[in-house]
Amino acid sequence: MNSDDESAIETKVRKVSEMSSDVKTSRKVNKKDRKYKDSYIKFGFTFDVEKGEPKCVICLERLASESMKPSKLKRHLVTQHPQFQHKEEDFFKRYENSIEVQKNTMRNFSSVPIKALAASLEASYLIAKTKKPPLLMNLRIDITNFAQLLVYVRYIYKDKIEEDFLFCQPLEGRMTGNDIFVLINNFLEINEIPWSMCVSICTDGAAALTGSKKGFKAKVLEVSSNIMFNHCMIHREALASKKLQPDVNKVLLNAISVINFIKSNDNDVDINMIKEIITTHLISLQTNFNARFEDFPEESLGWIGNPFHFNINEIKLGNLKISEELIDLSSDENLRIRFQENACDTFWISIKSEYPELSKQAISILLPFASTYLCETAFSTLTIIKNKYRSRLNVEADLRIAVSNIKPNIESIMSTMQAQVSH
Numbered sequence: 001m002n003s004d005d006e007s008a009i010e011t012k013v014r015k016v017s018e019m020s021s022d023v024k025t026s027r028k029v030n031k032k033d034r035k036y037k038d039s040y041i042k043f044g045f046t047f048d049v050e051k052g053e054p055k056c057v058i059c060l061e062r063l064a065s066e067s068m069k070p071s072k073l074k075r076h077l078v079t080q081h082p083q084f085q086h087k088e089e090d091f092f093k094r095y096e097n098s099i100e101v102q103k104n105t106m107r108n109f110s111s112v113p114i115k116a117l118a119a120s121l122e123a124s125y126l127i128a129k130t131k132k133p134p135l136l137m138n139l140r141i142d143i144t145n146f147a148q149l150l151v152y153v154r155y156i157y158k159d160k161i162e163e164d165f166l167f168c169q170p171l172e173g174r175m176t177g178n179d180i181f182v183l184i185n186n187f188l189e190i191n192e193i194p195w196s197m198c199v200s201i202c203t204d205g206a207a208a209l210t211g212s213k214k215g216f217k218a219k220v221l222e223v224s225s226n227i228m229f230n231h232c233m234i235h236r237e238a239l240a241s242k243k244l245q246p247d248v249n250k251v252l253l254n255a256i257s258v259i260n261f262i263k264s265n266d267n268d269v270d271i272n273m274i275k276e277i278i279t280t281h282l283i284s285l286q287t288n289f290n291a292r293f294e295d296f297p298e299e300s301l302g303w304i305g306n307p308f309h310f311n312i313n314e315i316k317l318g319n320l321k322i323s324e325e326l327i328d329l330s331s332d333e334n335l336r337i338r339f340q341e342n343a344c345d346t347f348w349i350s351i352k353s354e355y356p357e358l359s360k361q362a363i364s365i366l367l368p369f370a371s372t373y374l375c376e377t378a379f380s381t382l383t384i385i386k387n388k389y390r391s392r393l394n395v396e397a398d399l400r401i402a403v404s405n406i407k408p409n410i411e412s413i414m415s416t417m418q419a420q421v422s423h
Contacts, residue, residue, distance in 0.1 A: 036068060042089045043073040044081065046096045057095035058084065134200040134368040135166070137184075137209070138375035139175065140382070144391050147171040148382060149183055152374045154367055161345040161367060163374065165404045168382070168396045177208045177215035185223075195224040202230040202369035205239075232372040236292040304362045305344060308336050317361065325358035378403050 036047035036054060045063075048055045053062045054073060058081050067073065078085050084092075136152040151166040167187055173179045188195065201220065203209040209216045210229065217229050303310040308330050317323050329335055329351070339347045345366050352359035381402050386395045 040068075040070070040073055041092050041096065043070065044077045044084065044092045044095070045073050046099070056080070057092055057099060060099070133198060134202065135198055136163075136202045136369040136372060136374060137180075138204055138372050138379070139171065139180075139206065139208075140379045142170075142382065142386055142395075143388060144386075147175050148379075148395070149180060150375050150378050150382075151184065151187075152369070152378075154369060156349055156363070156367070159346055159349045160343075161349070162405070163369075164406055165378065165400055168378070168399050175208055177211050177217070177219055180208060180216045181219035195220065195227070198224065198227050199364070200228040200230055200368035202232060202372060204235050204372050204375075205231045228368065230368055230370070231292075232370075234371045234373065237289075239288075239292055301365060304348070304365055306339075308339065319357065319361075322357045322361055325355040329355055329358065 036045075040047075040054065041057075044057050045054045046057050047053075048062060051062060053065055054068050055062045056076060061076075061080075063072070063076065067076075133153050133155040136154070138150055139147050140150070142148050147170065148168055149171045150168045152163060153166040154161060154163040156162075169183060169187070171179055171183060185195075201217075203216075207215060210231070212218055220227055303315055303326060307326060310330070312323070312327065315323070315326075317326070335351065338350070342350070345363075348359050348362040348366065352363075378399065382395055382399055385398050385402065386393050
């Protein structure tokens with residue numbers, strides 16, 4: 001083959017190559033320019049923005065973007081859904097709207113555990129910021145005979161004492177102090193909260209919780225000896241009243257009847273006998289209350305309720321620095337006005353930088369739980385949520401949403417998740 005023939009062949013090859021390239025380029029341009037039009041809904045197709053593809057509103061099948069032509073969309077409708085090929089646009093628009101409704105439903109449904117998780121994370125964060133939060137816990141048997149351990153927490157947040165739901169988990173096993181400790185310890189470890197950050201624990205006084213040798217209390221004190229245990233005030237009072245003399249207890253339960261009886265039979269009543277009964281009752285009541293509340297400090301705590309009206313001689317603060325701070329504070333008229341305008345806990349938290357020792361002492365008294373009323377209320381809610389029709393429900397997420405005061409900010413969590421629409 002001579003050079004002229006070779007040159008001619010090269011020229012032809014180049015032309016063919018250029019023509020082929022032009023065709024490919026043209027196709028690419030057409031592919032890029034192909035866009036969804038609202039009129040395509042008449043063929044039963046909407047546009048999936050996330051996938052960038054046309055989607056059938058009947059069977060939810062997606063077609064390739066190259067199929068975004070009226071002829072190909074219509075072919076799908078005629079071959080796959082021939083019974084709908086003569087329907088009006090409004091028919092397909094109703095299907096399109098139903099897809100959006102289904103997406104929103106799935107998104108709302110999936111948000112419940114997400115909100116619960118977010119609330120749990122936020123509560124854990126606030127606990128960590130508090131550094132010394134007290135805990136409140138109680139055990140109850142639910143409708144499925146599972147013991148549910150419910151725990152609340154108190155913490156300082158934005159110069160106020162807040163209290164909120166921490167967790168509720170079923171307790172498997174024999175409900176021993178060790179079982180309770182393991183469950184709570186696992187929760188704290190997962191959320192990176194050391195026991196040393198806890199200042200006190202309030203319980204209803206059950207043996208498994210307060211046993212000093214094998215109970216939950218003993219296990220806790222092994223890992224953090226400074227934690228203070230409180231017995232619920234309501235339970236203490238109930239236990240103290242149980243040991244009253246039967247006759248006196250009956251009188252207390254029927255006080256109105258007794259008063260009416262005395263009024264109507266004042267000539268027949270032996271006043272000395274009544275005095276003796278009342279005296280016996282008061283002595284017995286004082287004895288039982290002293291036994292139930294023996295762990296309470298003997299010194300007066302009135303200065304916490306009103307640091308501007310107290311008798312310094314009746315206060316035993318045990319620290320000269322705290323006494324000096326209290327005397328100094330009581331003479332500050334500006335702080336007196338602040339105390340009148342704010343709640344007691346808010347006031348003591350607000351002065352922690354100016355009177356650190358005094359504020360710390362007051363907060364250590366105000367912060368711990370005094371009773372288990374929050375747990376009792378939450379268990380009432382639990383019995384509503386977990387009933388005989390929903391006996392297999394894992395109740396923690398639903399209970400958290402029902403009783404927690406924290407409104408979770410979950411927009412960032414939701415933005416990373418995609419609701420799965422059923423087909």
